[in-house]
Every structure is written in structure tokens, then in C-alpha cells.
Amino acid sequence: MRIGLLTDCQGPLYGYEDAQLSGAELPFLHRGARLVGTGPSDGVTAIEVGGRRVVLVHGCQETGEHTVYIEEARRLLETEQVDVLIGGATVVARDLAHRYPEVPFVSTFWNEQEVTLRRPAANLFRFSPDYAQQVAGLGSYAYRDLGWRRAAVVAGDGPPGWAGAAAFAAEFCALGGKVVTTAYRSPFTGKPDVVTRSLAVGPDGVAAFLGFLDDPVAVLAPLATRLGDSRRLLVSGLFMEDSALMKILGPGLDGVVGTTWLPSTPPSPVLRDYRRRYKAAYPGVPAQFGSQSWVIGYHNAVEATLSALERLESGDVRSGLMAELARLRLELPDGETRLDGNRQAVRDTYLSRVRSRHGRTTFEPVSVAANVEQTFSGLLSEAPPPGPGTQPCRKAAPPAWAR
Incomplete structure (x- = not known):
């Protein structure tokens, strides 16, 4: 059994390659593999799973350069003859999966809805929530707990911002609220002045959906x-x-509620065990890296693949693996996860409050949006794909977690 793994070994995220590899290799180490060298980039030895020898075959991608992903994925599939491909998180992975329908593709972490929501590939699986799922619960919290009725939205002018704005509008407006303005900030020019624009309409509050490229310090x-x-x-x-x-x-956001990748409650036994194993496996990697979403995303993709392989009996490995992946229900570090009919993660989303004390920022639990699925009870799947202003603001039956 040959598992192809694509990580960022070039381009702007080159510095994150060891972190991505550390997450991907941890399930191998947990099953008896050893590090070949002193760090994750040296690779791991083969393991045996369900009577099959399993080898991790490494490939090089560059996030944002889709041709690099396509060329390297094809090399792994056609030359290295891997049985499953792990890596890639954009809609390009979905389109490539359509070209190789007999091979299981496992996406590594968050990205657009489109990877699984529209034109889904029957052989692509994602065990991480998409951009929109990650903000579930904020709309109902604004409406019910904070009493907002008129909200302004500030968002980055790209997929994370579009999806966040769409998800908030769908949930908040379904309950009876109104989004009175949405201001998008270009990651390239920093314009327009989204702060002034969002406040000019006199909203009850502002919901901000900003990524790393949107200079959140300059806005928030x-x-x-x-x-x-x-x-x-x-x-x-x-x-x-x-x-x-x-x-x-932190000091300026003290008391502000937002969504967090991990719950801010005391860690579950699974999360506690994951952190312990991560620290023991990689003493040279900063321990906090293990809790980053892109590290856990890689871990979850490989853990799901190996878990499905453990359940696999006889027959064709690739088709059998796809059937087992589709029916998995796993306790992962970020919570219990299962897949919907489009093979997209269904998982809780966590709302946490920022606390800044004596120069240290922490998070305290606020609430949980339970079993968040990516259609938002049809509110997102029935609208156009997220883009600037694509999500209608209308009263409707809210998603289950907002009722």
C-alpha cells in the first residue's frame, strides 16, 4: 500500500513543511514507524496495517500554484503508482480527482466549499470543515445572545472572507436579522477603508472575517x-x-467572541493524548505547532486513511478504502468527525471569548454549534458559490444548531 503525500516544500509556505509533515507522520509513528532521521522532513519507516505493508511516498506542492500541485500529483499517481493521494485543499484537487476516479483523494485541511459542495468527486474525502463551517454559530450568537438586529460585515476579498460573510448572513438573516452592509478588503491594496464603511450605517455590531493576508491588525x-x-x-x-x-x-479584543479551531474547554482525552504523542515524537519542533489547524488537518487526513485501511478486509484496495472512508466516524483531536453524503466533514464549531491578562492571551468557552454540515440546511447550497455579495439575506428555516 503506497500513500502519496503532498506538502509545501517550496513557495511562500515552505517554512511550514516540517509542521505539515509532522502532523502527517504522527499516525505512522503511533502505529510503530520510526523517524528515518532527526526530523519530520527525513521521513518515516514503513508500517504494517491490516496485514499490508504501508509506505509513505512524499511529493512537493506549492500552495497557490495549482500547476505545481497538478504536475506533482500526476507524478505520484502515474510514476510512483500510489494507491491513495493525500494533500491539496483547493477546488483543483476536486477537479483532478474527477480525472482519476479509481484513486481515493483525501484533502488535508480547510478551504473552499466547492471542494465538496458542488460537482463533488465520489473519490474525494475531506475530514476538516470548510471556510463557511468554521464560522457556524456566530450568526445565532449575534442575534440571540447579543441582541443584534442590524449587522455590518467586514471580510477579506477572497475565498475565506466570502465564505465567512456568506455563512454569517445565511444564519443571522434566517433568524430575522439584517446585514446592512458588507465591506470587502482587498489583500493586495488594503482598500477600501472597511472600518469607516462598516460603521457608517450605524449597525448594532460588526462581524469580521479576516485571514492572515488581510492584515487583521490594521482592521481590527x-x-x-x-x-x-x-x-x-x-x-x-x-x-x-x-x-x-x-x-x-489581544488587549484590544479582550471580551470579544470568535470561533476557534479547537475547543477552549479542558482538552478531551483524545486531544490530550495527541499533544502528548506529538511532543514526544518531535522534541525539536515547538510543541504549539501541534495544535495548529494545518498540522491537525494533515494528521486527520492520514489518521482517517490508516483507520479505514485497518477496517478493510479483502478485495480491491482502492475501492474498498473509499467505502471505508465514507463510513468512518472518528474521535479526532478537534472533535468527533463524520462525513456527509458528499464526503465532507460534519463536526462541531467552537465559540470562544478572548481574554487578555498581564500580556497573555487565552480563550474561554462560550458555546458550541453542534454537528455543523456545510449546506447550512440548504441555505448555502441553494445560493451561488460564495463571492462578493452572493449570499441573499432572507428569513428562512435556520440551520439545526441555530434553532
Whole structure:
């Protein structure tokens, strides 16, 4: 059994390759493999799973350069003859999966809805929530707990921002709220002045959906100051994983509620065991890397693949593996996860409150949006794919977790 694995070994995310590999290799180490050298980039030895010898075959991708992903994925599939391909998170992975329908593709971490929501490939599986799923619960929290009725949205002008804005509008408006303006910030020019634009309409509060490229410090710091009340601001959690950013933003966001990749309650036994194993396996890698979403995403993709292989009996490996992947229900570090009919993760989303004390930022639990599926009870799947202003604001039956 040959598992192809694509990581960022070139391009702007080159510095994250060891972190991605560390997550991917941990399930191998847990099953008896050994590191070949001193770090994740040296690889791991083969293991035996269900009576089959399993080898990890490494490939090189570059996030954002789709031709690099396509060429390297084809090399692994056609030259290396891998039985399953892990890596890639964009819609390009879905389109390539359509070209190789007999091979299981396992996406590694969060990205667009389109990977699984529209034109899904029957052989592609994703065990991480998409951009929209990661903000579930914020709309109902704004409406019910904060009493907002008129909300402004600030978002990055790209897939994370579009999906976050669409998900918030779908949930908030379904309950009876109204999104009075949506201001998109270009990651390339920084324009327009989204802070002034969002406040000009006099909203009850502002929901911000910003990624790393959207310079959240330049937006959230003045936005929090001008709002003057932590109950008038909500944020998505992509940038909240960055300890350097939160050291700067933490004091200004004290009391603000946002979504976090991991629950801020005491860790579950699975998460605690994962952190212990990660620290023991990679003493040279900063321990906090193990809790990053892109590390856990790689871990989950490989863990799911090996778990499915453990359940596989006789017959064709590739088709049998796809059948087992589709029916998996796993306790993963970020929570219990199963797949829907499009083979997309269904998982809880966590709302947490930022707390800044004595120069240290922490998170405290607020609530959980349970069993979040990517259609939002049809509110997202019946709308056009997320883009600037594509999600209609209308009252409707809200998603199950918002009822």
C-alpha cells in the first residue's frame, strides 16, 4: 500500500513543511514507524496495517500554484503508482480527482466549499470543515445572545472572507436579522477603508472575517477602538491561531467572541493524548505547532486513511478504502468527525471569548454549534458559490444548531 503525500516544500509556505509533515507522520509513528532521521522532513519507516505493508511516498506542492500541485500529483499517481493521494485543499484537487476516479483523494485541511459542495468527486474525502463551517454559530450568537438586529460585515476579498460573510448572513438573516452592509478588503491594496464603511450605517455590531493576508491588525485594532464595546464585535478564528498576532491584538479584543479551531474547554482525552504523542515524537519542533489547524488537518487526513485501511478486509484496495472512508466516524483531536453524503466533514464549531491578562492571551468557552454540515440546511447550497455579495439575506428555516 503506497500513500502519496503532498506538502509545501517550496513557495511562500515552505517554512511550514516540517509542521505539515509532522502532523502527517504522527499516525505512522503511533502505529510503530520510526523517524528515518532527526526530523519530520527525513521521513518515516514503513508500517504494517491490516496485514499490508504501508509506505509513505512524499511529493512537493506549492500552495497557490495549482500547476505545481497538478504536475506533482500526476507524478505520484502515474510514476510512483500510489494507491491513495493525500494533500491539496483547493477546488483543483476536486477537479483532478474527477480525472482519476479509481484513486481515493483525501484533502488535508480547510478551504473552499466547492471542494465538496458542488460537482463533488465520489473519490474525494475531506475530514476538516470548510471556510463557511468554521464560522457556524456566530450568526445565532449575534442575534440571540447579543441582541443584534442590524449587522455590518467586514471580510477579506477572497475565498475565506466570502465564505465567512456568506455563512454569517445565511444564519443571522434566517433568524430575522439584517446585514446592512458588507465591506470587502482587498489583500493586495488594503482598500477600501472597511472600518469607516462598516460603521457608517450605524449597525448594532460588526462581524469580521479576516485571514492572515488581510492584515487583521490594521482592521481590527481601530474597529475595536471605535466600537468601544466587546459585545459589538465578532471575529472568525483563522488568525486567532497566530500567537504573534494575538499578542498584538489581544488587549484590544479582550471580551470579544470568535470561533476557534479547537475547543477552549479542558482538552478531551483524545486531544490530550495527541499533544502528548506529538511532543514526544518531535522534541525539536515547538510543541504549539501541534495544535495548529494545518498540522491537525494533515494528521486527520492520514489518521482517517490508516483507520479505514485497518477496517478493510479483502478485495480491491482502492475501492474498498473509499467505502471505508465514507463510513468512518472518528474521535479526532478537534472533535468527533463524520462525513456527509458528499464526503465532507460534519463536526462541531467552537465559540470562544478572548481574554487578555498581564500580556497573555487565552480563550474561554462560550458555546458550541453542534454537528455543523456545510449546506447550512440548504441555505448555502441553494445560493451561488460564495463571492462578493452572493449570499441573499432572507428569513428562512435556520440551520439545526441555530434553532
